[in-house]
Amino acid sequence: MSWSTPLLGFAAGALISTATTPVGVSGAVFLLPVQLSVLAVPSPAVTPTNLLFNVVAGPGALLRYRRHGTLAGPLTRLLLAGTLPGVVAGAAIRVFAVPGPRAFRLIVAALLLPLGVWLCLRALRPARRARQVGNRDWPSSFGGPAGPSPRAVTGLALLVGVIGGIYGIGGGSILGPILVGLGMSVARVAPAALASTFVTSIAGALTYWLLALAVPGSVAPTWTVGLACGLGGLLGGYAGARLQPHLPERGLRLLLGALASALAVFYLHQATA
Template identity: 70%
Template sequence: MSGEFWQTGLLGLCAGLLISVVTAPVGVSGAVFLLPVQLSVLGVPSPAVTPTNLLFNVVAGPGALIRFRRTGQLTGPLARLLLAGTVPGVVVGAVIRVFALPGPRVFKLLVAAFLLPLGLWLCLRTVRPSAGPPAADPSRSSVSLLALGVGVVGGIYGVGGGSLLGPILVGRGMPVAVVAPAALAATFVTSIVGAATYAVLSLLTPGDIAPDWTLGLLCGLGGLMGGYLGARLQPRLPEKALRLLLGGLAIAVALLYLAG
């Protein structure tokens, strides 16, 4: 194997590790940041970059989830509610990606327009909390509909749903310690379904649809280690710091997509 191959693989492993250490504490898989790295640095073609990102989620996900399970943070109904929406959504999104691909530039602008004010609002609300009554938890139906929409987006672009679910649910007043494990669990299971859907579609449709298995596995291995470390770090961070981190990540994603 060539030196360039090993250099690319090592870069992917390090990118997955570093990204996951920062994003796992707030329930973001890191795929949303890995996507531009794969396109611009690692040279993964489109649409293969989407299932490669999903493969990263599959390999990386257990790192943080094992840690959250050990601390008892995976109990509760939120993860099941999210899965009920994201699993069918990712199948629909994969089909849309292959057969009716929307322009990636439009997607980036829409995500940026959504996440930038949401991230700013979450940071401002954390620094200067309102004096009014705390926000009520979102209803089960609204969570399921939100998860369905996020699943479709994840199936189209291979981004972790936590980058969208987290800021919304935390912004509604839910604790990061509750949202993060559920969002990561939903991202993990949904990514398995999405990657399998792309594998089937690659047998039926010509083009670069199958994931880059080697690169996806290496990035995922880095994410596996980074996610475990990030989940261990979470209890050491106060809720205010976690909310600011989540809001900052939302702003960073928006600016990254605006620049792209």
């Protein structure tokens, strides 16, 4: 590994996190192709390396959101209740059932492409009123007049946690687009999704570390790359969280949908090339 690799990782982590943190995405979801194609991180080591990035980068955005008083709340607890066990199961699936990069990219593209297109379409439609329930805003168009039940949110978080453990993003970065697409405000979803990503990434990274003791191959994270990207993400995440209150809600939704769709197309191209 040359001396320029950590510098490239730091710059990539900072730029990506600044752009994605305002919409509740840690940046790991878009950092993964950089690690695979530019920083030459092998598969499946790229997944725990991405989780390491989340662990190092997460406190920057969370500190800023905590100052705004938007971090704690029932939505955060519901997401953690599902994504935390899910990410552990996803890590095991990633190591034993989905080791090949081609299958990995196809799975990610199949998930993100319809999600990104759906989010863009929802952002372009007239805004629907959301009903405020306690410390969260549930969309009145989903799950009846009172919105989705806590059990439904936790069940969704569990499923997404498994996918996040396979992908190396902790789960919150997928839940963020889904909840925003259902009509919840970005300002409410972003802190909860990032908190879920941070906590579940710690659990996922520890799971991969334990699996590396028993499974041959590149299962452990590439520490230099993960730490360098994470330090860049630490600064970028703080900057992105500071920018969020000054950005329009519809613009944030379009940005999130466009980023997800672009990444899906990129992975489809790589998987079929």
